[in-house]
Amino acid sequence: MLLYEFKLAFKSLRKNPILSSLMIGAIALGIGVCMITVTMFYLMSGDPIPHKSDRLFAVQIDSWSKERPYTGSTNEMPFQLTWPDSTALMNRAPDFPQTAMFKSSMIIEQLQQGSELRREIVRITGRDFFSMFDLEFIYGTSWTEEMEQQAQQVVVLSETVNNELFNGQDSVGESIRVDDREYRVVGVVKDWNPVPNFYDLNNGSIEDPEAMYLPISLSEPLAMTTAGNTNCWKPSTGSGPQAVYQSECVWTQYWVELKNADEVAEYRNFLEGYYAEQQQLGRFERPQKVAVSNVREWLNINQVVENDNRVLVGLAFMFLSVCVFNTVGLMLTKFLGRSKETSIRRALGATRMTILRQHLVEVSSIGFVGGILGLFLTWAGLSVIKFATDIPEQLLHLDLQLMALALILALLATLAAGLYPSWHIGRISPARYLRT
Amino acid sequence: MLAMNNISKVFRTDLVETHALRDFNLQVNEGEFVSVTGPSGSGKTTFLNIAGLLDDFSHGQYVLDGEDVSGLNDNERSRIRNEKIGFIFQSFNLIPDLNIRDNVEVPLRYRGLSANDRRQRIEKALSIVGLASRAKHLPAQLSGGQQQRVAIARALAGEPRLLLADEPTGNLDSMMARQIMELLESIHSNGTTIIMVTHDAELSRRATRNVHIMDGQVSEINLHEQMQANVAQA
Amino acid sequence: MEIRPILSAMLRNKTGAILIALQIAFTLAVVTNAFFIIYQRWEKINRPSGMDMHNIVTSRVQWVGQDVDYKAEILRDLEALKAIPGVTHVTTSNAIPLSGGGSSRGVSAERTEDTEWTATGSFLLTQDGLDSLGLNLVSGRNFTLNDVVWFDPEVDELAQNVIITQALAEHIYPDENAVGKTLYMNDSELTVIGIVERMHGSWVSWSGLERNMLVPMVFPGSSISYIIRTQPGLTEEVRSQVKQTLLDINNRRVIRRIRVLEDVATSSYGSDSDMMVILSSVVCLLLLITVVGIVGLAAFSVNQRTRQIGTRRALGARRYQILRYFLVENWLITSIGLTLGVLLASAFNYYLVVHFELERLDWFYIPMGMAILWLLGLFAVYGPARRASMVSPAIATRTV
Known part of the structure; x- marks a missing residue:
């Protein structure tokens, strides 16, 4: 059944290439912008010496x-x-x-x-x-x-x-x-x-x-x-x-x-x-007054993550939310555009759950492709930033964890975007669009 | 009222040319109630589209209410549709997001009438079709027959000289169809010229004249005895 | 206008309208705050420094070896640098303005138990210091050769006089003429002999950037900075000769960071200009996404309403009236979004103010952002609306 749903999703993505690429593009762009800022944030706020950070202490004496x-x-x-x-x-x-x-x-x-x-x-x-x-x-x-x-x-x-x-x-x-x-x-x-x-x-x-x-x-x-x-x-x-x-x-x-x-x-x-x-x-x-602070505490006391960095992450997530609203709209458009087909499927015995699942599979596919493309955009964006700004190269480095985060973020964002349209379309009655 | 001389309408695709109407001639006098019949694909809808200025034609001359409309631009044609013609469609074509009152108001808006004028006309038109009490309802809350009556009210509100009806009862059961027919007849009796496309032989018999279209041409014209009397009345 | 029926039709198809409105709202919040930050950074980068940015070459020298007579070396260097064609003035300095490295001292107009010390940038220069930096002396007098003290640990003598910036003068001697006053530090005191209009200190993001004092002193030691003023247009030529000129005198040292002051500033403001670049890109992409979103949803709504549009056309609507319908509809949705956006923008700004020490958004960024989004919304919806106006009225007679 899942295989069938993937087939349907693939067919549907190919049927409306413009709408599909708009959705994938919006997700990819949102992920890209988010991941670029998160990368800088993550590397600044990351643990520079993970296996020992709780054993090394900076000493302060007032x-x-x-x-x-x-x-x-x-x-x-x-x-x-x-x-x-x-x-x-x-x-x-x-x-x-x-x-x-x-x-x-x-x-x-x-x-x-x-x-x-x-x-x-x-x-x-x-x-x-x-x-x-x-x-x-x-x-x-x-x-x-x-x-x-x-x-x-x-x-x-x-x-x-x-x-x-x-x-x-x-x-x-x-x-x-x-x-x-x-x-x-x-x-x-x-x-x-x-x-x-x-x-x-x-x-x-x-x-x-x-x-x-x-x-x-x-x-x-x-x-x-x-x-x-x-x-x-x-x-x-x-x-x-x-x-x-x-x-x-x-x-x-x-x-x-x-x-x-x-x-x-x-x-x-x-x-x-x-x-x-x-x-x-x-x-x-x-x-x-004296203090011994481990590495994490020390980074906080020193306010290592700059405000600019945090502001950018905030802005980037607002950016992503615009992309998500955008995608919700586009998905709704797309799904409602085939209400009739859905209505026929319902009449032929598809349950609400099946319809919901079919659409969620499609949504996840979009999220996955968008995530991959978003990773690529992140990489490209980081390269451009490396080239065009003075931001240290050490802050513009994508590692495996960040890549995984990008994919998860993309899937979550698309699922969040796709939930309402899928649910909405699942409520279509079998009879609604069969009358002329 | 309406005169079509040698009208032709050709649909072109890359490969084929289809003549929907060929040297089509028809004259409709003021006060007539003409029914147009014919098999599907004969050109009925094309005729209606051209008569209602919804569509262009390829050759020929069309005079409506004394005005040659053959070469008019889109804006002038919109104005004539708005002021002289009332439409009744098979599938009602009410705007689902607007309530009854706002639906009837649509053509009046385009005519630029004052709010007061519009209100009076809407009330009058809705009372003629007997739906004054439903003004705040949405189309989906009404039965098919009621929806078609709203559509008729919408057509009447503009006080058109010509009423074009396209299978007005096609989506209705027989009892509702009868009510609609009676409504049309009473409108006709008030002097409005009506052209009605239908495939229902019984309905067409209730018109004062029947035009049969076959392969894009008028094939026969049946005159009813009644016509003389109606013309005299008008 | 037909606003009421458009509004009631819109309310029956809420979802699409809400989605666009939400997009617009978030976009407004991001765009206004981003524009504000961008403008502030632009202002920060472009504020006048008080110095002749384009005609100053700076460099840092570090000697190697134990028995160097630094004072003699420095005097020879100054002589040789002044002899380079195009050089007008040269001074030694403990630090390069705008470079991110320097020294600050607490100063005050008095010295008591509970004195509030004002952190102040401190630059140790020769008698040519003001001219080398191109500073504008607004009152008092410039340094003379007699003011300059070459520090010698055996003698342990410090400078007597100081020239301060107007910003510092206003800070510690409010409403008084600072010239002739005594400037206290915790270990010494100086007499203010002059005031310069403006001079930026070492750290561009420090609130005390404009509070500086110039002390006529040289600390001969293993490293020192030179500040070289040139005739306009000869800066690059001078810059290219500095290293060799100094190494010709003594090559047991490293001559580093030979830079025009303007480039020193550009590099110090790097993180600000980076922020501007990144924010501008984010704004552009966001506007692009929003436009695409509006186009997408408007195109869908036109598609869905093809029959309705045909009916309106059949009932006498002219093309421009259909066009206008969609433009007005979009304008309404945009306006609702913008109303929400104003709240969101203010809330976001409030958050930034509270948590990130940003300034309050100037009010006019909001109408500016709104105007941009209004125009952009109309621009985006124009395509689909135009397509709608092209729908043939004959659609109305077509059976479903």
Whole structure:
């Protein structure tokens, strides 16, 4: 029976090619517009590290001025930590994988001077970083704890930089020059570029992958400066690049990996103790406030999905609803156009259910074809947007889940559109159109 | 009232030419009640369409109410249909979405009459057909005979000089058909010229003259004795 | 006109009319709000920046190596850049306006326990700063060579004077002449010596974009920006020489982002212009869909009413009267849809205002959207209506 209904649906689609293509076109266009905006939304609001997002926690400590809270974030705490707090946490916090970090703008070159100078963004971080965030090593490993403690000049390269400086060969043991100092390569990782780049959202949520990683123990001795945000409520004492290391300015990100609620509680407990201790020492003049937020919470606190993005999704769904109304009208047109045939079918013994089902099968076929075409339009639209705008490519990428979503959305929209016309036509009495 | 001289109507498709009317001649005088009969395909409907200015013809001359209408454009023909001709169709052709009153009003609207004038004419026409009380009903709520009476009221409201009826009883049972015939006869007796296409021999006998169409031409004309009397009355 | 009978006929065939009306309503809601957003972004992108956008080249320099005499290097660079034919003024800066990177400080007209600090963009420039940016000094005086302080950690001396934008002056010294006043920061104080009419700061989407202060100071360090003003028409020529000129002096450094200020702005306003492009496309497609929908349903309704149209023609309706019937019918449906649409548009806008910090819709977008949809509706229905007017009156005598 279902096969027969598919045959009828196919015949009917071919019988009114203009009406059929209008319906399919309307659904496809609605799906296309919706999916383009949903794609951008989904990738922005998506989980950048799904298998670990509930175990990685951003640490916040309210080190701000006693006069007024920090206003830039939704939870009224600075997004970043001061250097003294970061080092205190790294030295004294319970023994979980954790690290402070920041990015820096540096100039790199091959060991022998005279080659081209390249300015790159470099992440200064602890050795736990690589395992915490699941970076994938191609060659070598992270620097050892010993190297970090001794502040050895070692570096982990990204694949791109390794390709350019060492032609993609295993460069472990080789040396390069960074800001005119010699560093020994201990590892090479695949380019790491999560979208959004949740681990450091201070300068926007989409950035190019970082070129290399240096041990954070080097940063103060070498007076490395951040290329990210520095926020201060109190002037630093002294001047020069070292001053910021003693200041109350916040400029380092801090992450910790905690496996379960107990560990979270333990860590939070430590933070509260630390806060109280610093208060007694005369720092932290605000009421006690610390936070550990997992990746999802962190993305919310940082309001990663932009308003424009949400507005577009809203508009796109209104667009889809216009397409649905449109399709309802066209379907009604089409179905009523063959009332007589339906009337005869009813007279020949088709029940209301059969008629309803026959039409719903036709509607679903339209939805399916419209969905496929809509996917194609989505793909084409994303390509045009990639070409015509500055929207980062990482946001314009269709994955399997999105494709499935497009098809489901198309089917739901067409079914919603087809329900009333099908029901309406199912109510036609067998006798109605048989009289002349 | 109406004179058709050597009217021809040719339907062309890519392959065939069909002569629906060939050198068709007919004269109808004011006050006549003419019935037109003939087998199906003989050209009855074509004749009616041309007589009612619903359709063009290929050759010949047609004078209606003293006016040569052969070369008139669409707007002028619409005006003549609206002012001089009343139509009664086999399938009534009431507009299903409009109530009785609004249906009768349709031709009056196109004539651009004032609301007051329209109201008076509608009331009068509906009372002639005896449906004044049903003014607010929809066509679907009436029986076939009542619907045809609404159609007659619609035709009468414009006070036409010529009434064209196309199988007016074709969709009705015999009792209702008789009522419609009586209505037509009383309209005729008030002086309106009527041309009625029918295939019902009994009905055609009640007209003052019968025109038989065969292969697109008038084949015989039966004069009834009654005609003289009616003409005299008029 | 025949509005009453058309209306009553329409009410008997509600579904089609309701569908079109709903489409029109949603379309109006989307179109008005989208137009509003598009216009706002257009306004944002095109507001005057106060700077000579087309004749300024900017660049960022980063040195490599430990024992660089930055002050000497910078002085040599400034000299060499000024010598490029077509260059009129050069200044160092801590940041490039409109670039998305920069520095902001809290400033105030006083310093007490509960001072409200006003976040203000801070640009550290030389005595040529105003001319290099093409700013318009409206009162007070420009910097002189004596105002400029080259920061030296050994001496730890800061600048004494500051020039502020009119927007900042009005904000912190309302109804007063700011020239001569003291501008406080939490660690220092400056004397206002001049006011510039307008200058845009670093972050184009920040509400404090127009609140800026210009401080005559240079921080010699491993990286600095140069702002180069050129004669009109020579910008590209100058731009192409900047890199080589600087590398010829010292090649142990990277010269980056050599851009005309106009291009800096275009790239910073990228997300706004993208929004405009996307919204315009959505509006066009939506209008297209709506037109197609109206054409489809009108064509169906004409088809269904062929006999009725023939009857009307037989009863004396002229072609234009049939045409008019359908136009009026559509106009009525559109108007009903638009009435609903006004509510929907306002509700949608209210939602956007509450949840997305958008501004209230200006009222005239609604009549504008309505006019567009009215015209579009008539345009869409004209085809089917014209076909209806061509129906032959002879249809009426045809038996079903």
